[in-house]
Amino acid sequence: MLLIELTGVQSHTGKSSCSKCDQIGDYKERRVCFSKQIKNLRTDLSFKNRNDRSHHITPFKFRESILESGNFKMVSQFPLDPMHLVDLGVCKMLLQLLIKKSNINVSKINEKITFLSNLVPSEFGRICRSLDDINIWKATEFRQFLLYIGIFVLKDCVSGDHYYHFLLLHAGIRLLSCKKSYSSEANVAQQILEEFVDLFGNIYGDHLVNYNIHGLLHLTECTKLYGPLDNFSAYKFENHMQFLKKLINKLNKILQQLHLRLEERNSADFSCNKISKINSFNIDYKKEKDSYCFSKKLGPIKVIGMAGESGSAIVSAHCFFCVESYFQEPLESSTGLGILLANKLDPQLFKIEKDYIVYKYFSIPHEGKFLLIPILHHLFHEFSN
Template sequence: METRVVCSSTLRRRARRGLDRILQQITNDYNTVLGENCNMDEEGEDTAYTVNMDTSVNEDMDRGSDEQMDFPQCNRPDSDPDPDSDSDSDLSNDVFEPSSLREKICNWALTFGISLVALSALLSILQFYHPDLPKDARTILKTDTRYTVQNKVGGQYHYFGIFSSIKRTLSQIIDSVTDCFTLKLQINIDGLPLFKSSGVQIWPILGLLVSVPMKEPVVIALFCGMNKPNSANEFLKDFVVELQQLEKGFDFNGKRLFLKVDSVICDAPARAFVKCIKPHNGYYGCDKCVQRGQYVNRRMTFPSNNSMLRTDESFACEAYEDHQNGPSPFHGSNIGMVTQFPLDYMHLVCLGVVRKLLLMWLRGPLTVRLSANVVNRMSEHMKKLRPDIPIEFARKPRSFREIDRWKATEFRQFLLYTGPVILSLYLESTTMYNNFMLLFSAISILINPDLALSYCQYAQTLLETFVKHFGEIYGNENIVYNVHGLIHLPLDVQQFGSLDRISAFPFENHLRKMKKLVRKPERPIAQIIRRLSEKRFAGTCTPPDQDSGLALGSLKKQHFDGPVPDGLDVQGQYGQLDTLHTHSVLTC
């Protein structure tokens, strides 16, 4: 039986109903205990105050407002003026220690994205049982309310700082690094629209240390506006100034450390913006070679495979007048403006070349287009593969009719796993299938850490052959920027390692999480700053286990599907590991 997929709205509705039941039960217990104490009043007056549970908790949770509301406060029956008096009430004996309860509430609120209004309402009720709990949700979450938002480069801007962002990671790994150690920082710059009904977008500068273990990227700077920043130099000024200082060295916990930028990961439009160069659809749009493009059939093509490569030295001297629009924003730092801007295979290969191939087979010229009958059979075969796809894959295969909704991970899965099998059964043209297999073989080599460096030159030959045959099959007018960029991927692999080391996948995942931090359209940058401050506090209040580097939690989703190697004594198989205090779920 196929497992039914539950949408996010249904999960939220179930969570709200569960919370309503819990709050109703707490209120009933509260009214019962409060009524018993009021009956012991000498005057016999009914002084109980009933919390109105019909004030629509659902509306508070959906509203997600940061505004503070005043909730009715209840007189606790266990407030005896005589500290030595005996009390029969069990309310004075808390089940959890206050500090432990605070952490649990904080982790729960951040994990499920509970709004401040809803959390404050819950705290006002829990205060009756745990008087040490604060009244305001911002107190328990340690929300940062002191920050500076500048009006610059056409929008609102806030700078978190490089050192401030990586300080927590440094404190965890400082004992394992040597003196004068050089930290390598990988940064990502990209835009992200926040809403479908408006043009508001954010442009964060994300950082990820690649020389030491780091769980996920951190936010170094954040811009929010109706358009992208109107000046790359002003947008990157604070970042470059601090980077130049850290490159000279800094002291941390008695050790001298250095920091340098390992690589800058961007898609083609963002890379052209931060480097101040011609866009990818310009005549001199290739940022790796000096080839002049050819405008064919309303598109810019780059048919040559042997053009002269660009160099960092010539770029720094602004020797490429047809390619550069002005001085580099990174001028003065040690960043190579050509070699340290690798081509991101997520956008170039998955969302670029693989998507282009599929669209040509589905909607391209009649000479290469597949029949509707073949496409339907391929789609049905893809659906039949769903039960056999391991849980390590984030998404299951779906129909080619939904190609416009496919994500980058689905294109990657088709290229490396399902595509060679499906196409071998339904692609009648041997030439087209062999051309696809050239791309499959080359990317399989470059993405494998054990094969990437050893067979890099062989992958170079495969990609050059793919681009040449691609032009013969689909026409030279289709050798656009993404297809041409394939021949430059092996050079980046030789410098940085396998393609996964210079991929935008971890940064795109973090952008998705940042988008969820915005709960209402007013002041989105302030909301992101506050939510990030709450997550930083939750991550530092309980340090991870020093021995394993991971705070182990509970194992969930037990299964018996394997595979398990013969002769291995296994106590149990589980699909999920919940780690404590880090709000993370590891899918096994």
């Protein structure tokens, strides 16, 4: 609500609410829905000139909002937020519809989620809760399901058409989330997301193509301005809220308390001294869940020992005999997303420098093989099979 007043535009339930194009929604079955195409793109100038006055709420149809008067570029500087749009929006709705409208095997899916609980790499908090609790899942649980475990959990528990449709969302969002692929594979991601939106209407009904589903069509354009999805997601702000909450001791004069505590920390030079952990990850060969990695020299490996200082450590590891794609459509998972189905380990032991390890996997035992899913926040490196 606050953002609406700051920007002066319609909320996501309005017919002219798309902040990126001037498509006017329809009212069907008591909800606003959009077509599956992008209409004329809004620009900072068209916003300023009020080319589409229906997009603006009263009294901002004829005057600037507080942010606009602060010289913000009201279209290009307001990217769509992937946390609310994709995780809490599209992914939540998709799973709720799957439960409600298809012959989904909920108990089998819950069993699979429980099975994964001890396999979650230390980079994640914990596995998401069961589908019975989906209405109270947090955004990070939807994110984990969409980007990592959903491809395993839903396989053989939903129809082939529903599974393929989920893979479209998984692949499109993974391509745009990955530092390596968001730019080079932007066109592929856009095509995949367009197919997802198109099929969404066919499978679940055109009246359910809402603001969030339509918004997927504009995500690729946002990444061209701001980089991979995490760069402009609300997660970092939500996480910072935890820090701010810890500074509050009582419920009145909250802003004053925050101001004083932050001033104290600044004067004591507490601020911003933490060493960045971007691109760092934990390899712990004693824990199965933290020992599967990708090495520039050897490909996918299982680390079984380590010696030496962290910077120049020598790692003992087994390679995998052969790897294949986990899925072939909508794109080859091995070359497009780095997601592999690996066969047995080579008994030969290799020794390499730890620096050759470039990313880590979320590893899931699967029918005698290993499903290896790259952990996205490590990825700068090209995929290889």
